[in-house]
Structures are given as structure tokens and as C-alpha cells.
Amino acid sequence: PMDRNMISTDPIKFDFEEPYKTEDIIKNEIPSISEEVDKLYEEMQTILGPSYTEESTSEKEDNTSEKEETPFIVLYGNMADEEFDFDIEEEEYYINRLDSYQIDTGLAEAVQTGTGKLNGIPIAIGVMDFDFFGGSMGSVVGEKITRLVEYAANNYLPLIIVCASGGARMQEGSISLLQMSKISSALYYYQLNNKLFYISILTSPTTGGVTASFGMLGNIIITEPDAYIAFA
Structure with a gap:
């Protein structure tokens, strides 16, 4: 404890003190x-x-x-x-836009997943389609890719994901952002615990949450020539 009788050997004082108002x-x-x-x-x-x-x-x-x-x-x-007429069309509801993309593309969502063979080697593969909502990653896309990774891990299959995306689907808010960590966690188990092989193929464009998660986690990352790859 400090001694109360101790005083500074080099005290700091004012050069001049005078009472004032x-x-x-x-x-x-x-x-x-x-x-x-x-x-x-x-x-x-x-x-x-x-x-x-x-x-x-x-x-x-x-x-x-x-x-x-x-x-x-x-x-x-x-x-x-004065009445301002901006002539802005009202944006369709999200659910209606999903229906229109499904009709136009013939796809259920922005990613297709499955299994197949490459030169006789069984593989698990996922392919994203930019024509469906800009390839954006929503809850369904995140769930499909996560289940694909888990299936490949359980069956000891090599994994290939072809990326083409504008990033997380903003219409789904924070739920779309959660898909980044969910897929990354599944890939962590797949790559480090099971010691399996994942190839990420980046097509143009690949941006946003896809780039910041599973797009850059491949053991081998392949890109198209002059592909537009970005985060934000």
C-alpha cells in the first residue's frame, strides 16, 4: 500500500497563483x-x-x-x-417475383444440386444460375448447398460447386446472411474433419456473400477468364 506520508520529489506547481473572478x-x-x-x-x-x-x-x-x-x-x-409525378412502377411482391423467375427459367431456385460421375469418379455437384434472381443466395439456396455438402461428407464424395451469384438475397434480410456461416460450417466439417476434396469454380459474376463464404473455401479455386469476382 502507498505510504500517506510520501510526497512527490518533483511537485508540479503553478508559476503564479492569484485569486480571480x-x-x-x-x-x-x-x-x-x-x-x-x-x-x-x-x-x-x-x-x-x-x-x-x-x-x-x-x-x-x-x-x-x-x-x-x-x-x-x-x-x-x-x-x-405542385404535384410531382415520378412515374415509378410499384415493385412486385417478393413471392410474386419468385413465381415469375420460376416460370421464366424453369428452375425451382438459383442453384441445382445432385450427384454424378466425372471420368467415372462419383461426385457431388452444385451449379448456380445467374438468370434466376441474379443467382442470389437466399434461405433455400443456402439449405440446398448445405445439404449437398453434408451428403458429400457422409458418402465421402468429392465436391464441385459452380458459382454465379450477385450475393446474398437482400429481400430475405438477415436470414440470407446466415447462409454464409451455415455453408462455411458444413464445409469446415467436410474439409478438415473428413479430409475430403472441394473444388470451387467461379464464373462471371461471382460477388457478395457467395464470394465471402463457400466461393473462396475450395481446396482448388478455378475461375473463368476475365471473370468479374468481387465482394461488395
Whole structure:
């Protein structure tokens, strides 16, 4: 514990101490604002002449009185009465947009998963389609890829995922972002615990949450020539 009798060998003290009052400082050291304004006004009269300063002062007073007397609606009446027609089409509901993409592409979602053989070797494969909602990753895409990875892990299959995506599907909010960690966790188990082989193929474009998760986790990463690869 510290000894209360100990004192600093190099105490810090003020060089000068004198009792004071704040009023004294203001009175003695800060000049009066009105006096300074009067001096400036006199200098302006000397340089520009008395007529100029009197006219500018009177104009200023007239403008301030007009602003005080004029209500807001009169000042901005023309803007308040004007009707703005932006001609913006109302965006379809998310569920309706999903239906239209399913009809146009013939796909159920932005990724197709399955198993097959490559040169006689059994593999698990997932292929994303940018034509379906920009290949965006929502809850269904995340679930399908996660189940594909888990199936490949349980059956000891090599895994190939062909990526083409604009990123996480913003219409699903934070749920779409959760797919990044879910797929990455499944790949962690697949690659490190089971010591299995994952190939990631990045087509153009591959961006956003796909790039930040399973797109960059392959044991081998292959890209198309001049492919657009980005995070944000």
C-alpha cells in the first residue's frame, strides 16, 4: 500500500497563483462587442461614404421584416401546390417475383444440386444460375448447398460447386446472411474433419456473400477468364 506520508520529489506547481473572478476577466480583457461594431461601422463610413452604409442597413431591415411577416406557405406555396409525378412502377411482391423467375427459367431456385460421375469418379455437384434472381443466395439456396455438402461428407464424395451469384438475397434480410456461416460450417466439417476434396469454380459474376463464404473455401479455386469476382 502507498505510504500517506510520501510526497512527490518533483511537485508540479503553478508559476503564479492569484485569486480571480470570472467577471473581472470579462470586464478587463474581453472588449465590448458593441464598441467593436461601432468602430467597424465608422471605418465603413469613412471608406464607402455614409450614403452606402445607410442604404445597405435599411435594405437589410426591410428584408428581415418581410421574412418575419411572410408565412411559410407563402414562401413555398408554389412547391406545396405542385404535384410531382415520378412515374415509378410499384415493385412486385417478393413471392410474386419468385413465381415469375420460376416460370421464366424453369428452375425451382438459383442453384441445382445432385450427384454424378466425372471420368467415372462419383461426385457431388452444385451449379448456380445467374438468370434466376441474379443467382442470389437466399434461405433455400443456402439449405440446398448445405445439404449437398453434408451428403458429400457422409458418402465421402468429392465436391464441385459452380458459382454465379450477385450475393446474398437482400429481400430475405438477415436470414440470407446466415447462409454464409451455415455453408462455411458444413464445409469446415467436410474439409478438415473428413479430409475430403472441394473444388470451387467461379464464373462471371461471382460477388457478395457467395464470394465471402463457400466461393473462396475450395481446396482448388478455378475461375473463368476475365471473370468479374468481387465482394461488395
